[in-house]
Amino acid sequence: MPGVWDPLSARIVQNAGFSTAFISGFAVSGTLLGRPDVGYLTQTEMAEVAQRVCSAVPDLNFVVEADTGYGAPMTVRRTVELWEQAGAAGLFLEDQVWPKRCGHMDGKQVVNREDWLAKLRAACDHREHLHVTARTDARAVISLNEAIERAKMARDTGVDALFVEAPESAADMEAIATALPDITLVANMVEKGKTPLLTPAELAALGFRLVVSPLSLLLASTQAMTRAAQ
Numbered sequence: 001m002p003g004v005w006d007p008l009s010a011r012i013v014q015n016a017g018f019s020t021a022f023i024s025g026f027a028v029s030g031t032l033l034g035r036p037d038v039g040y041l042t043q044t045e046m047a048e049v050a051q052r053v054c055s056a057v058p059d060l061n062f063v064v065e066a067d068t069g070y071g072a073p074m075t076v077r078r079t080v081e082l083w084e085q086a087g088a089a090g091l092f093l094e095d096q097v098w099p100k101r102c103g104h105m106d107g108k109q110v111v112n113r114e115d116w117l118a119k120l121r122a123a124c125d126h127r128e129h130l131h132v133t134a135r136t137d138a139r140a141v142i143s144l145n146e147a148i149e150r151a152k153m154a155r156d157t158g159v160d161a162l163f164v165e166a167p168e169s170a171a172d173m174e175a176i177a178t179a180l181p182d183i184t185l186v187a188n189m190v191e192k193g194k195t196p197l198l199t200p201a202e203l204a205a206l207g208f209r210l211v212v213s214p215l216s217l218l219l220a221s222t223q224a225m226t227r228a229a230q
Contacts, residue, residue: 001063003214005031005049007056012217014060020089023050024214025065026102031218039099043070047082054087063090063131068098068111073122080126090131092163092186093123095138095150103137103165104193110141113150117157124158133186133210135163140194144172148179155183161210162186166194170206173198177207186210191219 003024004010013021026037028049033040050064064083069076076093083091094100095116097109110116116136123132134154138147144167151162163186167173173195177185187208189197203211 001210001212002217003027003212004053004062004217007053009217009221010053010057010060010062014057018060020061020063022212022214023053023062023064023088024218025067026214027218028065037100037102038105039067039101041067043075043079043082047079047086050083050086050088058087061089062087063092063133064088066091066093067100068096069093069119069123070098073118076119076122077126080123080130084128084130088130090133090160091123092133092135093119094135094163094165103135103140103188104190104195106140108137108141110136110138113153116150117153120154120157120159131161132159133161133163134159135165135186137165139164139168139172140166144175148176151176151180155180160184163188168194170196170198173203173206173208181207184209186212189213190215 001020001022002013004013004021005027010021025041029035029037029041054062066079069079095110097111101108120134136147136150138150147164151164161184162180164176185208187203200211
């Protein structure tokens with residue numbers, strides 16, 4: 001799933017032959033606000049972008065980042081409603097403390113397990129069709145073992161996919177896949193991030209089925225614009 005942020009980037013992805021794209025919070029924060037991915041972006045701003053992109057490119061499936069759900073379980077239910085009204089196919093819901101940070105930045109914090117699990121249950125109970133991915137950032141904050149335990153607990157809430165963010169080696173990724181063999185796993189391929197960049201074939205061999213490249217198009221486009229401006 002390439003990361004997109006507006007109808008133009010989404011149409012480029014569709015024309016390249018993809019069936020699914022990811023509306024990236026990092027990319028939207030950068031392009032809409034000119035600010036880094038450290039919690040500036042609001043629920044309604046993200047919903048408005050999702051609606052604009054989904055309606056402009058209706059044949060593409062969009063997974064839309066939902067950060068921490070923007071509040072308590074009640075607010076998560078509202079987020080689910082807004083994402084479905086916008087036309088999203090799915091969302092990512094993470095366990096960071098708000099304001100969150102990009103998963104490959106330092107200085108993150110995570111909420112306690114039960115607070116996150118309550119949000120996941122709210123999302124799964126309230127959705128009509130959204131594909132729900134549970135994302136934990138506990139690998140960097142606490143330990144790999146804690147991240148895997150959280151992912152196992154999230155699996156039991158009824159989510160569709162699990163995303164252990166920022167594993168730091170292929171060995172980390174293998175441990176995640178070994179511990180969680182019975183559910184779709186997400187791999188996040190971020191240039192200059194904490195996770196080694198692997199090919200889709202290598203990720204599939206490890207057991208990852210949903211691959212996100214959230215920044216590739218944004219980095220390429222900003223580099224091209226910088227050269228043109230200079």
